[in-house]
Amino acid sequence: KNQVEQSPQSLIILEGKNCTLQCNYTVSPFSNLRWYKQDTGRGPVSLTIMTFSENTKSNGRYTATLDADTKQSSLHITASQLSDSASYICVVSKNSGGFKTIFGAGTRLFVKA
């Protein structure tokens, strides 16, 4: 059973609209949670990273939230652009170290003009 579940699996929105992507996890003990953007055919690029004590982190039009009690995170994208079309991957790390990192399957976002 995947310990990091993302929803929705895919999403289509119009340019300029906002959207929110969800990530639920059961990974324990928790170290940090990261959101990555992955364009087709390229490696993931880091958007945000949050540790246990942080409940929100912004990076431009991207805002991530974390509720460590309910083990839920969200990524909110404001004023979407065509270039936001990509997969968004939620990544949760146990304790520490990348080798204990568990990736979600991602949400595929399509932004249409």
Added chain:
Amino acid sequence: DTGVSQNPRHKITKRGQNVTFRCDPISEHNRLYWYRQTLGQGPEFLTYFQNEAQLEKSRLLSDRFSAERPKGSFSTLEIQRTEQGDSAMYLCASEDRENSPLHFGNGTRLTVT
């Protein structure tokens, strides 16, 4: 650009052949990771190096797979006697310390025919 570099970008090989991929991490990063990603899924951890020491290997890494990082700089991933199930994107990532972003290369896409 001094990001993570992977070569080749694409590799097509016949079943049973051996292949080798190379990863050049960001120069000051002593932690290096290999991941495998199939279509529609998030990356799966394969192995982790700190400097030249291979500290962790996933059970996904069968005895046909071997990775090295001989001088603590670049790394190679070799797959012997390739099988069609090995077809995937192989991603390399590096980081300089715990709880810092993973920097990914753009991957090597392997197709085994």
